[in-house]
Amino acid sequence: MENYYPIVIIGSGVAGLYGALQFDERYKVLIISKRNAELSNSSLAQGGIAAVLDGSDDNIELHIKDTMIAGKYKNNPEAVRVLVSEGGKDVIRLKELGVDFDLDSNGELLKTLEAGHSRNRIVHHxxxxxxxxxxxxxELVRERKNIDFIENTHVFSVDKAENGFYIGMLKDGNIETVACSYCILATGGIGRVYKYTTNSAIATGDGIAFAKKLGAKIMHLDRIQFHPTAFAGEQGRExxxxxxxxxxxxxxxxNCYGERFAFNYDERGELAPRDVVSEAIIKESMRTNSENFYLDITHKDPEFIKARFPMIYENCLAEGIDITVEKIPVFPCQHYLMGGIDVDLYARTxxxxxxxxxxxxxxxxHGANxxxxxxxxxxxxxxxxxxxxIMDKLTKDCSIVKGSMPKYSMGHIVLPTGIRTEIRTTLQDSYFVIKKAEKFEESFQRFNTILENLENTDYILNSAYIEAKSLATVAQEIMLEVTGRKQQEDY
Ligand SMILES: Cc1cc2nc3c(=O)[nH]c(=O)nc-3n(C[C@H](O)[C@H](O)[C@H](O)COP(=O)(O)OP(=O)(O)OC[C@H]3O[C@@H](n4cnc5c(N)ncnc54)[C@H](O)[C@@H]3O)c2cc1C
Structure with missing residues (x-):
């Protein structure tokens, strides 16, 4: 690692990796990942990537419409158009880069259907x-000479300098600092602020906390997607x-009586958008006074199920459920954040x-969903x-990063246990699928107190402390939204 890079990218999910590969080889890029490269929400993605591709019965207007309907028309129409009209090319680019998508006998990308889509447009492996x-x-990033990639290195601070930033990080228990002209936050979601989530352990909202500290606009953190069908076994948080x-x-x-019920809540039944199905389950749960729900695919050919869903089949089997002959226990779970650090059409904060x-x-x-x-x-x-x-700017910009480097301290007080658990439980109790307004004020005040304590106590700098601060910041932001303390905008 050098002590200056034109570009630092924090995060090695699809956003960080694909972004890094776009840079011309003459620009040095540093990617920092707080855990090993493979641990991210990106690597957990199952279904696939939605894209309108040539030679199908699909078109851009249909994908835009589906996206807007799911988002309850709270989407930014301009951003949706960019997403849909340019996305196909990026998917083809991935195929050219050697991503092993499932293909038909003609070598064309196979496309499947998912809830809320009016056409088969999900490419997958x-x-x-x-x-x-x-x-x-x-693999590709590791081959590129202009990209340095450091893993197991936890960024704890992004500080503004003249013409760039200083990035403070914890590597092998020591503080290291690097300067950059441009910083891209690609730090992923916030799932770990909830008791139950599909997200990987890295999803603690660190980038959102850094951006907030820098004064960046944060928007719609209360727009949280709860996936209706997470496996409801005895496992822990994830x-x-x-x-x-x-x-x-x-x-x-x-439901718990073995009855289909989704059509009682929406005419699209099981294939309604996620928020609709999640809410249907919670309401049905209140009606039946039971949290026992199931997905049943046993009517399909077992060989088809095993070939089409090998990972789900194996994961369920490991939990004692053979999905070719048994119903799968499911319940909603935090899954995705629609809000975040507000950016324009070029991802500029x-x-x-x-x-x-x-x-x-x-x-x-994504709008509201x-x-x-x-x-x-x-x-x-x-x-x-x-x-x-950024490349366009770098061709015109030869300014150097100036200003005194921040002095970071290792701290000396041990973080008490239980803070992160309290944040999760409090949030889960006040806003999980359905918002419980009566709990908002108390939760908001509690998050303020926790955050104040974390920010003003000389706790030892380690991952637990960095993530506790991020979780408290995120929880506080969510409460600012739900209590109406933030100005509400559509997008
Ligand atoms: C189970 C599951 C299934 C999904 N299925 C699909 C799907 O089928 N299709 C779809 O489109 N989407 C799906 N999603 C959503 C999608 O996977 C994510 O939204 C997307 O991958 C996020 O990518 P990302 O690059 O922004 O973040 P991530 O892939 O989560 O990467 C974040 C990176 O940031 C790093 N990082 C975070 N904080 C720091 C820090 N302080 N210092 C250093 N590094 C840091 C992490 O280590 C990680 O490398 C799914 C999500 C889950 C959880």
Whole structure:
């Protein structure tokens, strides 16, 4: 690692990796990942990537319409048009880069259907598309001479300098600092602020906390997607997903009496958008006074199920459920953040030289609710756009980063246990699928107190402390939104 890079990207999910690969080889890029390269929400993505491709019965207007309907027309129409009209090319680019998508006998990309889509437009690699994409992008990034990639290095601060930033990070227990002209936050989601989530352990909203500290505009953190069908076993915080594609292939949702009920809440039944199905389950749960729900795909050919959903089949089997002959226990779970660090069509935040891409950003494409498989697409399209914009600026910009380097301290007080658990429980109790207004004020005050304590106590600088601060910042932001303390805008 050098002590200066024109571009630093924080995050090695699809947004960080694909963005880094867009930079011309004459620009040095540093990617920082707080855990190993493979641990990200990107590598967990199952269903696939939505894209309008040539030679199908699909078209851009249909994908835009589906995206706007799912988003309850709270989407930024301009951003949606960019996403949909440019996304196909990025998907083809991934194929050219060697991502092993499932193909038909003519070598064309196979496309499947997912909830909320009016056409088959989801390209995939079996049911572990995210892993197929990230594994290949990681390989490519490692081959590139202009990209340095450091793992297990936790960024704890991004500080503004003249003409750039200083990035403070914790590597092997020591503080290191690097300067950059442009910083891209690609730090992913916030799932770990909830008790139950499908998100990986890295999803603690660190980038959102850094951006907030820098004064960047943060928007709509209360726009949280709860996935209706996470596996409801005995596991801990991270719940694996029974993807929409299982319902797309005909699985039905049953209540505790073994009755189908989704059509009682929406005419699209099991294939309604996620928020609609999640809410249907919670309401049905209140009606039946039971949290026992199931997905049933046993009417399909067992060989088809195993070939189409090998990962889900194996994961369920490991939990004692053979999905070819047994119903799968499911319940809603935090899954995705539609809001985030507000950016424009080139992923520029409101802070000069600071960009945000992927799940930590708010481009406005998802509106009030994300259409399935639009988020990997968003990560691709807007990370490429960020890189294009930065390269354009770098050709005209030879200014050097100036200003005194911040003095970071290692701290000396041990972080008490239980803070992160308290944040999760408090949030889960006040806003999980349905907002419980009566709990908002108390939760908001509690998050303020926790954050104040974290910011003003000389706690030892380690990952637990960094993430506790991020979680408290995110929880506080969510409460600012739900209590109406923030100005509400559509997008
Ligand atoms: C189970 C599951 C299934 C999904 N399925 C689909 C799907 O089928 N289709 C779809 O479109 N979307 C899907 N999604 C959503 C999608 O995967 C994510 O929105 C997307 O991958 C986010 O990519 P990202 O690059 O923004 O973040 P991530 O892939 O989460 O990467 C974040 C990166 O930031 C790093 N990082 C974070 N904080 C720091 C820090 N402080 N210092 C250093 N590094 C840091 C992390 O280590 C990680 O490398 C799914 C999500 C989940 C959880």
């Amino acid at each position: 079996k049911d572990f598309t995210g892993k197929a994409v990230t594994d290949r992008l990681i 719940r694996f997903l029974i993807s929409e594609a299982v319902r797309g292939e005909g699985a039905v949702l049953l 409101s802070v000069d030289r600071l960009y945000a891409t992927g799940e930590c950003s708010h481009t406005g494409v 994300r259409l399935a498989s639009n988020s990997l697409l968003e990560a691709l399209v807007f990370s490429r756009r960020a890189a294009t914009d």
